[in-house]
Amino acid sequence: METTYDVKVDKILTYKSARKTTYTVRWVVAGKHRREPFGSFALEGFRSELIRATGKVEAFVIATGLPVSHRSKSASMSWYTFAVEYVDARWPELGGRHP
Template identity: 45%
Template structure:
């Protein structure tokens, strides 16, 4: 990972679209441009202030992602499953039942894709596809708590 202290952060840019207005934060790291869009000016300002604070503290910025190294480490330390559970918990209260089911299904399928051994034989004792998907859906359902794992 290459890093640089050569960072320049610009003001928040308002982008007026046909359907909605978004706000873009733009910055430069070692001559490479980066940008991130946000739905509200508050979110954009918060992200920009994080970049400015990191720059003022003298933190190195990654030249590939454009993010401060400490922020990248913080994002990378959370395991996928923990992140997915927190995401499901966050989305749950304000979602319709159909959206809740869709979220649980999607997180389950993503988890399977991230953890499966493509092209290899299934491990002995590992559950089959349907049972595994049902168990993962239960895990991503905050109301159910502990999943029901069918025997077999």
């Protein structure tokens, strides 16, 4: 997992069509342009989280373009491990003949 501190958050891009308005947050991580579209103006929270992470001098993951703190717990777990843990947790509740 490569990280960088070279991040620049741009302003919000607004696109108005005949049917709806779309808002897009744009930012650059290590020279690679990123964008995340939103259907409502609720994206301001997402943009402020990016700005807050740059203000706290937090590293950004180059592959995803998001701060290290945005990594979810599920991203660190493989699908197989998740499936095994799920079955182990549910097995006592469900019998072998449960549909």
